[in-house]
Amino acid sequence: MPTKNNFLDSRQTKEKRSPVSITPSMVEKGTSLLKKMEISVAEAEKRTGKNAVNMQETYTVYLIETRPVDAASEGTNPVLDSLWKRYSEFELLRNYLLVTYPFAVVPPLPEKRAEFVWHKLSADNMDPDFVERRRVGLENFLLRVASHPVLSSDKIFYLFLTEENGWKETVFETGFQAKADSRLKALNATFRVKNPDKRFAEMKHYGDELQSVISQLLRVRARAADRLYGVYKVHGNYGRVFSEWSAIEKEMGDGLQSAGHHMDAYAASVDDILEEEEHYADQLKEYLFYADALRTVCRKHELTQYELEMAVQDLTSKKQQREELATGTIRTFSLKGMTSKLFGQETPEQREAKLKMLETQIEEGEEQVKERNAECDEFVKSAWVDIERFKEQKDHDLRESLISYAIMQISMCKKGIQVWNNAKECFNKM
Amino acid sequence: MSAGAPRSLASSGQKSIQDICHPLSAEESALNPGSAADTGLILPNGTPVDTSSPASSSSLLNRLQLDDDLDGETRDLFVTVEDPKKHVSTMETYITYRVCTKTTRTEFDLPEYSVRRRYQDFDWLRNKLEESQPTHLIPPLPEKFVMKGVVDRFSEEFVETRRKALDKFLKRVADHPVLSFNEHFNAFLSAKDLNKRQGLALLTKMGESVKYVTGGYKLRARPAEFAAMGDYLDLFTQKMGTIDRIAQRIIKEQSEFLMELREYGPVYSSWSSFEEDLHDPLEGVSGCVSNCSSALEELTEDMSEDFLPVLREYVLYIESMKVPSDVEKCQDRVECFNADLKADWDRWENNKRQDFRQLLTGMANKNIQHYEKCLAAWESLVPLLQDKQEAEGETS
Numbered sequence: 001m002p003t004k005n006n007f008l009d010s011r012q013t014k015e016k017r018s019p020v021s022i023t024p025s026m027v028e029k030g031t032s033l034l035k036k037m038e039i040s041v042a043e044a045e046k047r048t049g050k051n052a053v054n055m056q057e058t059y060t061v062y063l064i065e066t067r068p069v070d071a072a073s074e075g076t077n078p079v080l081d082s083l084w085k086r087y088s089e090f091e092l093l094r095n096y097l098l099v100t101y102p103f104a105v106v107p108p109l110p111e112k113r114a115e116f117v118w119h120k121l122s123a124d125n126m127d128p129d130f131v132e133r134r135r136v137g138l139e140n141f142l143l144r145v146a147s148h149p150v151l152s153s154d155k156i157f158y159l160f161l162t163e164e165n166g167w168k169e170t171v172f173e174t175g176f177q178a179k180a181d182s183r184l185k186a187l188n189a190t191f192r193v194k195n196p197d198k199r200f201a202e203m204k205h206y207g208d209e210l211q212s213v214i215s216q217l218l219r220v221r222a223r224a225a226d227r228l229y230g231v232y233k234v235h236g237n238y239g240r241v242f243s244e245w246s247a248i249e250k251e252m253g254d255g256l257q258s259a260g261h262h263m264d265a266y267a268a269s270v271d272d273i274l275e276e277e278e279h280y281a282d283q284l285k286e287y288l289f290y291a292d293a294l295r296t297v298c299r300k301h302e303l304t305q306y307e308l309e310m311a312v313q314d315l316t317s318k319k320q321q322r323e324e325l326a327t328g329t330i331r332t333f334s335l336k337g338m339t340s341k342l343f344g345q346e347t348p349e350q351r352e353a354k355l356k357m358l359e360t361q362i363e364e365g366e367e368q369v370k371e372r373n374a375e376c377d378e379f380v381k382s383a384w385v386d387i388e389r390f391k392e393q394k395d396h397d398l399r400e401s402l403i404s405y406a407i408m409q410i411s412m413c414k415k416g417i418q419v420w421n422n423a424k425e426c427f428n429k430m
Numbered sequence: 431m432s433a434g435a436p437r438s439l440a441s442s443g444q445k446s447i448q449d450i451c452h453p454l455s456a457e458e459s460a461l462n463p464g465s466a467a468d469t470g471l472i473l474p475n476g477t478p479v480d481t482s483s484p485a486s487s488s489s490l491l492n493r494l495q496l497d498d499d500l501d502g503e504t505r506d507l508f509v510t511v512e513d514p515k516k517h518v519s520t521m522e523t524y525i526t527y528r529v530c531t532k533t534t535r536t537e538f539d540l541p542e543y544s545v546r547r548r549y550q551d552f553d554w555l556r557n558k559l560e561e562s563q564p565t566h567l568i569p570p571l572p573e574k575f576v577m578k579g580v581v582d583r584f585s586e587e588f589v590e591t592r593r594k595a596l597d598k599f600l601k602r603v604a605d606h607p608v609l610s611f612n613e614h615f616n617a618f619l620s621a622k623d624l625n626k627r628q629g630l631a632l633l634t635k636m637g638e639s640v641k642y643v644t645g646g647y648k649l650r651a652r653p654a655e656f657a658a659m660g661d662y663l664d665l666f667t668q669k670m671g672t673i674d675r676i677a678q679r680i681i682k683e684q685s686e687f688l689m690e691l692r693e694y695g696p697v698y699s700s701w702s703s704f705e706e707d708l709h710d711p712l713e714g715v716s717g718c719v720s721n722c723s724s725a726l727e728e729l730t731e732d733m734s735e736d737f738l739p740v741l742r743e744y745v746l747y748i749e750s751m752k753v754p755s756d757v758e759k760c761q762d763r764v765e766c767f768n769a770d771l772k773a774d775w776d777r778w779e780n781n782k783r784q785d786f787r788q789l790l791t792g793m794a795n796k797n798i799q800h801y802e803k804c805l806a807a808w809e810s811l812v813p814l815l816q817d818k819q820e821a822e823g824e825t826s
Contacts, residue, residue, distance in 0.1 A: 206704065213701040220694045227687035234683055237676045245669040248662055252783055259790070395707040402711050403815045406718070406808045413805035417798055424794035430787045 033152040034143075038067045039161060041139035044131050045084070060131055061086050062138055066161050083164035087112075090138060093160050096171055097151055099180045102300045103383035104151060105390040107144035108289030110137025116218040116281065118225040118274075133282060140286065149389070150382075187299055191306050197380070203387060204298035211291040214284050221281060225274050236267030255430035262423040269419070273412050280408065283401040287394060294390065297383055304379050308372040315365035322358045325351060507533045509604045509619065511597035514589045515546075524548050525589055527596060531619045537611060543620045549574070551624055552596055558614035559603070565770040566609060567778060569602035570746040571595070572739075591739050598743070606777070608770070659775060663748050670745050677738055684730045688723060695719035711815050718807045725803035732796045740789055744782070 043063040051057045061084040090109055097106050114130050124130065142161070145151045156174065159167055242260030246253040513528040531543040552571055559568045572595035582588060603609045618624065695716045702712035 209704050213697060217694075217697045217701070220690060220697060224687060224690035224694055227683060227690050230683040231680060231687055234676060234679050237679075238673070241669060241672045241676065245666075245673075248665045248669075252786065255787075398708055399711055399815060402715055403812060405715070406812050406815065409718075409722075409808045410805060410812070413801045413808065416801040417805070420794045420797045420801070424791055424798070427787055427790040427794060430783065430790070 033146045039142050040065050041135050044135045096176050099176045103379050104386050105293045105297055107141055109141055110134050116222045118222040193302050193305050194309055200298045200301045204295055207291045207295035214288040232270035233267050235263050239264035252430045255426045259423045259426035262419055266419045276408050280405050304376050308376045311368045311372045315369055318362050325355055506535055507604045509600045514593050555618045567774040569599050571599055667748050674741050681730050688726050691723045714811045718811050721807040722804045725800050729800040
């Protein structure tokens, strides 16, 4: 279980839960950041202020607290760095990371709007339960980034944790936005790669399937939660009618009355049960969004590959043009070729000029291809390392989630047995 | 409990009317040569009775002694309703039940009887009892009419529910200190050919028959001390109705939950199909959910088949406490009426308390069993998941 957050205990007003089990091994595996500092999102607060278009708005800010690790072991009251950040700033950070480390499976943020809700849960962003779960999700996000072998050493990330004012400007100064826009455009365009890398294609397919199955799971679970709520709550009606009935009975009265109280307790117990299950749903949701991050990496790889292929194609066609120009034969159809045919042959000087231009272009093209090749190789290497890391993390985390889910079910069954045993005792006394 | 469509009983098949052994005829025993040895008699607690050795009635009676002897009376009359069979004739199709009697009473010619009766016959008996014993509370029968097309009258579930109710009816009559000595009851238990007796009985009783008019409870016409009972019955009926509705609602909600569970479990299975390390854990969870689904289905069926019918029977019981309005005309009758009623009322109260204690304890037990099944499933999964986790930890 997580080894952080101990220092918050005295300040906590409610139970803090982190869905992530950041095991010590994760900390030791070269995340220098986590070795140095403890990170948490301690609180959430509502603020009102004027937004970009000068309108009043209400929003939530989250308190990020960091503390040097050493101080914990010494037991002294440590120096806390704390600052407030909005959800939108977290988004900005994540977008920056996405663009700057395209090969990385970047940890996801908690959902922007509540989805897969069952009827009792609010889908309102201002709802305190939603805000609380979001707080936990944001903390989770920071811990994930902090334990990532590459992302954790990013300067902008470090500044996010330590600088309240001016951080946004710093991020924009990196110029990542421009890169982001062009990349985004490219990614959204449809293109086809001639020789798709099998491994990445399989990964992308896996990402698709994972996303689809977790979505389905969350949907059905939400419906089942609704129904379970109904089952428990209707038992509360037994409580009332037993009480009324006991009023008209003599010997049976006491037993009935007490049994009724147990039925009430049974009905009330479902609230805690479903709240716990919600944490399980949140753990699944994280991986739902992780699946998307995985697919993004695969898509970026495709883009890289595509750009390489384009560069190769461009170089090949230029080389062909040179050949045609040099030998005077037209091998492939080209508009230029046609027009020159239509408008007459060029002069030797013109041909010479053209050839020279092509030569430079070819030189540039070869450089391009070399660069793109290197880029591609680099990308593949780094991406595959991170994908392997992600796989291990996913298997570990989801297994833990399933275990905790089973434990939840066990607890629910034991509670049920206890309540009905209590009721049975009362019935026996009737 | 079986899931899916209710099964029909084995039918006696299409035969010509002459070939069909009349269910009430003497040949019944001859056709089953082993019937003396293997009566198929079931003890009240559910265990079969082995009567292979010719035993005297009294020793048999000792073995059949009920544990919960209410008044400490030594019972000398035991009846059971069992072995439903479908009879198909060209005219109609109907179910008969075997009614077994064991007794030491001298009012009976033989110590044992085994006859076949159909619902009509039970109905006849009840009417006769009401007619001839107007001062007593007669136990109710299960509902007479069932809507064809809505309920399958020949489904195993329906017939079994009815059998239980008929069995209860006869047992209540047999336990009653006055009703059990009624001559019509005797005839019902012993006569080979009830139809003839029905006819005869009608003739002899004509003069004494009391006309029935629907009225208030028997108790309403009574002096003040009984008025409170009437009020009680009103409220009691109300509460029973409410409990019935709640139980139905719970069954409905549970069924809908079950529907979702049946979709939920398989999703884990389809997830496991494209996972490697997670394949077994996910399959495990799928299996657990499936086990829980089955457990829940059993609970819902049990509540439907055991809980609701008994509850409804009590409502019928109360409805059956109707008074003939012209009884008051005879003053002597009124005196007799009050005394009998008071005794019956106490008996009824006692029975009610026992019955409801049993009913509600049964409901609690069923719920406990359901949770125990689910608990076992999940508990067996956790070590499986954790083992792999340890192994995983070692290799990483």
